[in-house]
Amino acid sequence: MTCPNSESLSAFADREAPAEEAAFVRAHLSGCAACARRLRSIEAARRALAALPAPDAPPGFVDSLLAGARPAPWWARLLGEVRSGFLQPAGAVAAAGLAAAALLVFTHRGPAPDAELEVPAEVLVSAHERFLRTMPLAPAETEPPAPDLTLASAGGEGDVF
Amino acid sequence: MAFEAVQGRNFEEFVRSYGNKAYQFAYRLCGNPEEAKEMAQEAFHRLLAHLDEHDPSKPFDAWFFRILRNVVFDETRRHERRRTVSLDVPVSGPFGEESYADLLPDQEEALLETLERRDAGAAVRRALDKLSPEHRSVLVLCDMEGRGYEEAAKVLDVPLGTIRSRINRARMAFRTVLSRMPEVKP
Numbered sequence: 001m002t003c004p005n006s007e008s009l010s011a012f013a014d015r016e017a018p019a020e021e022a023a024f025v026r027a028h029l030s031g032c033a034a035c036a037r038r039l040r041s042i043e044a045a046r047r048a049l050a051a052l053p054a055p056d057a058p059p060g061f062v063d064s065l066l067a068g069a070r071p072a073p074w075w076a077r078l079l080g081e082v083r084s085g086f087l088q089p090a091g092a093v094a095a096a097g098l099a100a101a102a103l104l105v106f107t108h109r110g111p112a113p114d115a116e117l118e119v120p121a122e123v124l125v126s127a128h129e130r131f132l133r134t135m136p137l138a139p140a141e142t143e144p145p146a147p148d149l150t151l152a153s154a155g156g157e158g159d160v161f
Numbered sequence: 162m163a164f165e166a167v168q169g170r171n172f173e174e175f176v177r178s179y180g181n182k183a184y185q186f187a188y189r190l191c192g193n194p195e196e197a198k199e200m201a202q203e204a205f206h207r208l209l210a211h212l213d214e215h216d217p218s219k220p221f222d223a224w225f226f227r228i229l230r231n232v233v234f235d236e237t238r239r240h241e242r243r244r245t246v247s248l249d250v251p252v253s254g255p256f257g258e259e260s261y262a263d264l265l266p267d268q269e270e271a272l273l274e275t276l277e278r279r280d281a282g283a284a285v286r287r288a289l290d291k292l293s294p295e296h297r298s299v300l301v302l303c304d305m306e307g308r309g310y311e312e313a314a315k316v317l318d319v320p321l322g323t324i325r326s327r328i329n330r331a332r333m334a335f336r337t338v339l340s341r342m343p344e345v346k347p
Binding site: 034037 | 207211228333
């Protein structure tokens, strides 16, 4: 009597065995206690795995996903780029121009409510230019290389980031 | 590329349909609620970032779950040292096919008895965590989520025959790991 191999038994337990194979396994099981025990073991393992808890996501999880997917306002993105050093040279020049223009407008609006806080525009612009000269503009020099997110495993499963 | 143009519905509808499923799938794979939350979030971010790479001939939801599975694997790889079986272990599993066939009848009975106990959950979870990610994901898809071989093949992007052999090896590896735990005494 030839016993079905474990793959046949496994597919039979899943009701995924082709009809002919399933008929052979079914007929065999009635006369083979060892295979019947192996099948019971496969089914018990499946039930035990299915019984492991899989709780629902915590309240508000889906809303937080949606909130996280919305683009940040332009000023927050600009600030983030400056902070992370990812601002490219052209963007840095544009940002410097915008900042200088904003400072000029601010300083020509009239006297500040608190005279002690008033700083000459030239000083602010000069400080800002100094900052821009020293800020990192080349992420490749400051950031570690991006991690390889592909899965280097078998069977064509590594093609999704 | 606009999400709606790729998927046929807007992103919010997709997130509302799949947010909880994504969390549960990640939880089943990693067994940790905080990690599952972060992994599901990361999967949605990657989905949006790589939307234009979706192959329209393949089902979108299976593609999304494959992204999620890869997120979980990436995280597993980062914390690989806490796992007993690493990603480098061949897909055939840590013990090979024959080792399960060699289980003695009394070992098999003890295993069966453990699996049928009400308090088997903790040992089952520990055994699952010791498997390679390939084995864990096929068990999660087929045994825990009840998906058929065809659906699992789409999520894992492997041929149907690979699922059939992989789930068999995954089960053998799982039962062998479990049979070596202190809870299982012949």
